[in-house]
Amino acid sequence: MDISMETVQGKMVITPAGDVDMHSSPALREAILGQTGQKAAALIVDFSSVSYIDSSGIATLVEGLKVMNTYGGRLQLTGMTEDILEIFRFSKLDTIFEICGDMSDALGR
Amino acid sequence: MKDSAVITIPADAKYLCVLRSVTSKMAELSGLGNGEIEEVVHAVDEACSNSIKYACRGDSSKEIAVTFHFNDASFNVTIEDTGIKTDPDAIRGRDLDDVRPGGLGVHFIHKAFDVVSFDERKEEGNRLRLVRHRKEHR
Numbered sequence: 001m002d003i004s005m006e007t008v009q010g011k012m013v014i015t016p017a018g019d020v021d022m023h024s025s026p027a028l029r030e031a032i033l034g035q036t037g038q039k040a041a042a043l044i045v046d047f048s049s050v051s052y053i054d055s056s057g058i059a060t061l062v063e064g065l066k067v068m069n070t071y072g073g074r075l076q077l078t079g080m081t082e083d084i085l086e087i088f089r090f091s092k093l094d095t096i097f098e099i100c101g102d103m104s105d106a107l108g109r
Numbered sequence: 110m111k112d113s114a115v116i117t118i119p120a121d122a123k124y125l126c127v128l129r130s131v132t133s134k135m136a137e138l139s140g141l142g143n144g145e146i147e148e149v150v151h152a153v154d155e156a157c158s159n160s161i162k163y164a165c166r167g168d169s170s171k172e173i174a175v176t177f178h179f180n181d182a183s184f185n186v187t188i189e190d191t192g193i194k195t196d197p198d199a200i201r202g203r204d205l206d207d208v209r210p211g212g213l214g215v216h217f218i219h220k221a222f223d224v225v226s227f228d229e230r231k232e233e234g235n236r237l238r239l240v241r242h243r244k245e246h247r
Contacts, residue, residue, distance in 0.1 A: 021126070021154065062210045093208070
């Protein structure tokens with residue numbers, strides 16, 4: 001899995017590409033916690049190039065959210081496929097995370 | 110055995126993508142629909158991730174064998190590892206309202222399969238049996 005990172009309109013955008021599973025989720029964790037370690041105020045994880053996420057990937061996002069909540073940071077998720085959205089709904093995480101329709105939606109909020 | 114296949118992978122997470130591909134194709138061959146295929150792929154991935162993490166403890170010299178078999182009544186998967194014996198009672202998902210990292214994999218497995226049972230007759234390692242009944246039998 002490749003991960004790219006760039007700042008867009010003052011928000012750090014993390015874009016993983018590929019499947020997020022037990023093998024690749026440590027890299028995503030490192031990217032997210034690298035930002036939260038610097039107390040990034042706004043983080044967007046763009047899933048538009050991700051077709052699969054397992055429970056380890058979800059755990060990584062929950063961990064990131066919990067850390068950001070401790071200092072008032074904002075974590076947004078965007079670009080999810082319907083399959084990935086369904087996983088979040090089933091896990092009751094769709095109400096916990098700020099899930100945006102697309103990148104312009106996430107940047108505009 | 111008709112309509113069956115076996116894949117053996119090292120207990121290494123980098124092979125999970127191979128397993129997902131095979132699971133997807135076997136589910137497709139069995140006649141499961143799109144939403145159903147995604148569910149069983151996710152569940153088999155989670156079950157094998159558990160084998161790698163908890164039974165094999167990341168020892169990639171160990172192996173995981175996954176057997177697929179389907180018929181008119183069900184889609185069946187058996188996952189066998191050569192790792193440490195797992196206590197079935199110790200495997201519980203977290204309360205979905207208790208938001209914290211971890212504890213979701215078991216929920217995904219039970220969502221996809223009607224029968225989730227460890228074969229306690231297996232003396233060394235673990236054998237997990239998963240059965241998804243056809244839609245008309247669920």
